[in-house]
Amino acid sequence: MAISTSSQPLIPIFNGEKYEFWSIKMKTLFKSQDLWDLVVNGVQIGEDEGRNNDNKKKDSKTLFFIQQAMDDSVFSRISMAETSKEA
Template sequence: MSSLAKQISVPIFSGQNYDYWAIKMKTYFQSQKLWEIVEEGVTLPEDSSTSSSAEKGKLENKKAKDSEALYYIQTAVADHIFPRISVATSAKEAWSILQKEYQGSAKVRIIKLQTLRRDFENMKMKDSETIDEYYTKVRELVNQLKAYGEDIPEKRVVEKLLISVTEKYDPIVTTIEEQKISPH
């Protein structure tokens, strides 16, 4: 384990905002060179008696990395969530359990993606919101869409912002639109 791993604490998942937690954990695992183990697991050879000592060493290294990743997952969940993954014997198994329970099946993900798309299309700034608050809401929604595999081009995000701000920002929107159109 690197000294960096000892300094960085993993984010704790308490049952809320699974998508954000999963992104943080994936980044953490990538930084520790463990993500491949979490995502793919460790494949054991059918007959280990014919394996060379180098192959056995690689397998032992992968098993150790799997145990390390499993430990990080176990310590990154709140106590009331831990029983759900306590029987998992690999990082991939624990990750899959959490993913299935909190992210949902393929059908659930499709429905969630459709809901997020609709929310994005129907989003409008409220009179009581500041531009900063509204931008944050739009950006959070775009990030959620990305987490579900939908990549919204930055141009589309800017268009959405310009179209959906309140009327008090019309002079600013007009200025921006004119600058986009005018030749330089």
């Protein structure tokens, strides 16, 4: 098992094969970063502007992880997504 030497976790790359294994690894990554709810439920917008900004920032972080986890050969499948839930 690879261990990250920096504060950034290693991101498993999806190349179009073995989606089941990749998705398990990504789910664990998102849970470890407290981001899984965003993937499942999308960005929750409420009346608290500060919380909305925090949720949008977390969603952008989650979308970044998803984009980084895509091999160039499959990236076009999610390239137009603007939220982690869309991706």
